[in-house]
Amino acid sequence: CDTHQLSLHSPISSSSDATMDAIKALAAKLTVTNDYARECLAELFGTFVLLMFGDGVVAQVVLTNNGAGEYLSINLCWGLGVVFGIHAAGGISGAQLNPA
Numbered sequence: 001c002d003t004h005q006l007s008l009h010s011p012i013s014s015s016s017d018a019t020m021d022a023i024k025a026l027a028a029k030l031t032v033t034n035d036y037a038r039e040c041l042a043e044l045f046g047t048f049v050l051l052m053f054g055d056g057v058v059a060q061v062v063l064t065n066n067g068a069g070e071y072l073s074i075n076l077c078w079g080l081g082v083v084f085g086i087h088a089a090g091g092i093s094g095a096q097l098n099p100a
Contacts (some may be wrong), residue, residue, distance in 0.1 A: 039093035046089025046097050053081025 032038045057077035061069040086095040 042089040042092035043096065046085040046093075046095050047099050049088050050081040050085035050097055051099050053084065054078045 032041060054077065057069065057074050061071075061074055082097070085097050089095040089097065
């Protein structure tokens with residue numbers, strides 16, 4: 001019975017190393033170092049998450065004539081949108097979400 005093991009010098013390993021190097025290089029290029037810009041992007045993303053949950057559930061309930069949810073599901077999903085928006089932006093900017 002001959003078993004094959006993945007060695008450090010196999011083509012699969014060097015391919016995955018090259019992929020990881022490319023990912024690290026891309027991450028270094030996309031890193032935002034300006035604190036003000038990071039906070040603005042975090043607020044933008046947190047507000048986006050909040051609105052996608054909230055507006056999405058309202059559209060679902062309205063377009064199906066309460067067939068795929070009702071008033072309670074609207075309330076719950078808006079609450080989840082707030083929680084997920086705060087989770088997404090809170091560590092960077094404090095999550096002062098304002099969709100107005």
